[in-house]
Amino acid sequence: MAESSNSDANSRKRRKIxxxxxxxxxxxxxxxIYSSKLMDALHHVRRPGSGGHDxxxxxxxxxLAASARGRTRWSRxxxxxxxxxxxxxxxxxxKKAAKPSAGKSCSRKPAKKLPPVESKVKVLSRLxxxxxxxxxxxxxxxxxxxxxxxxxxxxxxxxxxxxxxxxAAAPA
Amino acid sequence: MEPNIEAVPxxxxxxxxxxKTGGIGFVFDDIRGLIxxxxxxxxxxxxxxxxxxxxxxxxxxxxxxxxxxxMPLPIFPxxxxxxxxxxxxxxxxxxxNPPDRTNILSVSSSMKVDSVKEEPLxxxxxxxxxxxxxxxQSLKSIKRKEREKKVKKSSKKVVxxxxxxxxxxxxPYVHVRARRGQATGSHSLAExxxxxxxxxxxxxxxxxxxxxxxxSGTAMVLDEIINHVQALQRQVEFLxxxxxxxxxxxxxxxxxxxxxxxxxxxxxxxxxxxxxxxGSRQQQPWLTDGLHPYDTSNFITPENSxxxxxxxxxxxxxxxxxxx
Numbered sequence: 235m236a237e238s239s240n241s242d243a244n245s246r247k248r249r250k251i252x253x254x255x256x257x258x259x260x261x262x263x264x265x266x267i268y269s270s271k272l273m274d275a276l277h278h279v280r281r282p283g284s285g286g287h288d289x290x291x292x293x294x295x296x297x298l299a300a301s302a303r304g305r306t307r308w309s310r311x312x313x314x315x316x317x318x319x320x321x322x323x324x325x326x327x328x329k330k331a332a333k334p335s336a337g338k339s340c341s342r343k344p345a346k347k348l349p350p351v352e353s354k355v356k357v358l359s360r361l362x363x364x365x366x367x368x369x370x371x372x373x374x375x376x377x378x379x380x381x382x383x384x385x386x387x388x389x390x391x392x393x394x395x396x397x398x399x400x401x402a403a404a405p406a
Numbered sequence: 407m408e409p410n411i412e413a414v415p416x417x418x419x420x421x422x423x424x425x426k427t428g429g430i431g432f433v434f435d436d437i438r439g440l441i442x443x444x445x446x447x448x449x450x451x452x453x454x455x456x457x458x459x460x461x462x463x464x465x466x467x468x469x470x471x472x473x474x475x476x477m478p479l480p481i482f483p484x485x486x487x488x489x490x491x492x493x494x495x496x497x498x499x500x501x502x503n504p505p506d507r508t509n510i511l512s513v514s515s516s517m518k519v520d521s522v523k524e525e526p527l528x529x530x531x532x533x534x535x536x537x538x539x540x541x542x543q544s545l546k547s548i549k550r551k552e553r554e555k556k557v558k559k560s561s562k563k564v565v566x567x568x569x570x571x572x573x574x575x576x577x578p579y580v581h582v583r584a585r586r587g588q589a590t591g592s593h594s595l596a597e598x599x600x601x602x603x604x605x606x607x608x609x610x611x612x613x614x615x616x617x618x619x620x621x622s623g624t625a626m627v628l629d630e631i632i633n634h635v636q637a638l639q640r641q642v643e644f645l646x647x648x649x650x651x652x653x654x655x656x657x658x659x660x661x662x663x664x665x666x667x668x669x670x671x672x673x674x675x676x677x678x679x680x681x682x683x684x685g686s687r688q689q690q691p692w693l694t695d696g697l698h699p700y701d702t703s704n705f706i707t708p709e710n711s712x713x714x715x716x717x718x719x720x721x722x723x724x725x726x727x728x729x730x
Contacts, residue, residue, distance in 0.1 A: 291642060294645075351624050354625060355628065371603045
């Protein structure tokens with residue numbers, strides 16, 4: 235394709251993950267590495283009681299982001315902003331609760347950008363971590379890599395739970 | 407003007423060989439009046455003719471907009487010399503004149519176009535019989551327009567190349583090829599480049615997300631992508647909950663405090679990390695769940711006792727499994 239050849243020619247000059255996103259997250263070696271690292275991380279997770287699943291999820295996301303080698307924006311966001319993002323969100327929630335909600339809706343009423351595409355792009359940027367103020371082509375690129383990584387994460391975690399459950403359920 | 411050269415030898419030789427159609431002679435007179443050196447119609451001195459007929463070319467371009475669009479012929483400038491030589495040879499070869507004319511035009515256009523186009527050529531010619539000069543020159547103007555476009559594009563490319571060489575590490579310019587009939591302003595070119603980038607990435611995403619190939623339209627595809635990402639994140643949440651449910655048995659065994667529990671007294675703590683790591687690393691085939699018997703026994707025996715402790719959690723996790 236001419237487009238892919240163009241992008242390949244451009245990729246030499248700037249960091250590009252498009253040719254890698256399909257192959258990197260789908261290789262078996264990567265899955266093996268991720269699952270073993272996840273097992274190690276899970277061993278180190280302290281068990282705070284009912285909040286255990288959040289801790290597990292954070293550990294899984296951190297390991298996933300680490301295996302991205304820091305080339306993608308979402309992985310960097312996950313690794314650096316874990317705690318600070320949470321605190322900022324909590325603070326913002328407290329401030330929002332203090333302010334009357336009417337003020338917020340008034341400020342949002344004059345919707346300049348009505349196109350549905352634009353609103354969907356905003357929703358997508360909120361879903362992908364660390365991609366709020368990113369241009370559309372970069373956002374799509376990050377989404378591609380993020381989806382591939384999430385699929386690998388789901389596969390690995392399914393495998394691990396199956397493995398551990400089988401280990402647990404066999405004697406019963 | 408290059409197309410004039412094809413027409414000029416045609417007119418000249420057809421005049422010599424006794425043209426059947428009077429229209430050609432009419433055109434021939436027009437062109438002959440404009441161009442001083444009719445003897446030098448070799449194709450080598452066409453640059454001189456170019457300069458002379460520049461205002462004429464502008465006129466032709468201005469006149470011929472509509473017929474130009476019926477002829478999408480991307481003819482490359484490098485073929486002009488070939489066209490000239492071919493026209494020269496073909497005129498000598500054939501004796502008839504209307505086929506002669508169409509032959510030359512088809513030779514010139516055969517680089518890219520099928521012979522089907524000959525008929526519109528002829529029909530155009532007959533339609534515009536009142537102003538045959540116009541129809542004759544329409545094709546020339548078409549080719550000239552395309553050549554101008556190519557020149558524009560190539561100049562843009564050259565500029566872009568220099569700019570990209572200058573800025574080594576920054577984003578290089580994207581080479582955009584303006585298709586026929588599209589605006590070639592710098593703004594529209596930049597917008598088109600941006601749109602092409604976005605569409606390329608959307609295509610990749612469509613390949614990645616199942617079921618997006620059939621949907622057309624950016625908004626729907628974005629909807630699907632958002633749904634897919636949300637579904638994947640929910641799956642990760644559920645799986646982490648299940649892992650957390652299974653994990654207490656491992657975590658409790660790992661940490662020093664729970665190893666002091668009574669029912670774990672028979673297994674020394676040092677075995678456990680090794681056993682589990684061996685179990686996880688021996689899973690060379692990714693999809694098979696086959697465990698080494700020694701490791702399974704290591705897994706199973708303490709978990710057996712812990713299973714009764716954690717049975718509500720496990721039943722909850724199995725319920726989640728059903729939901730999934």
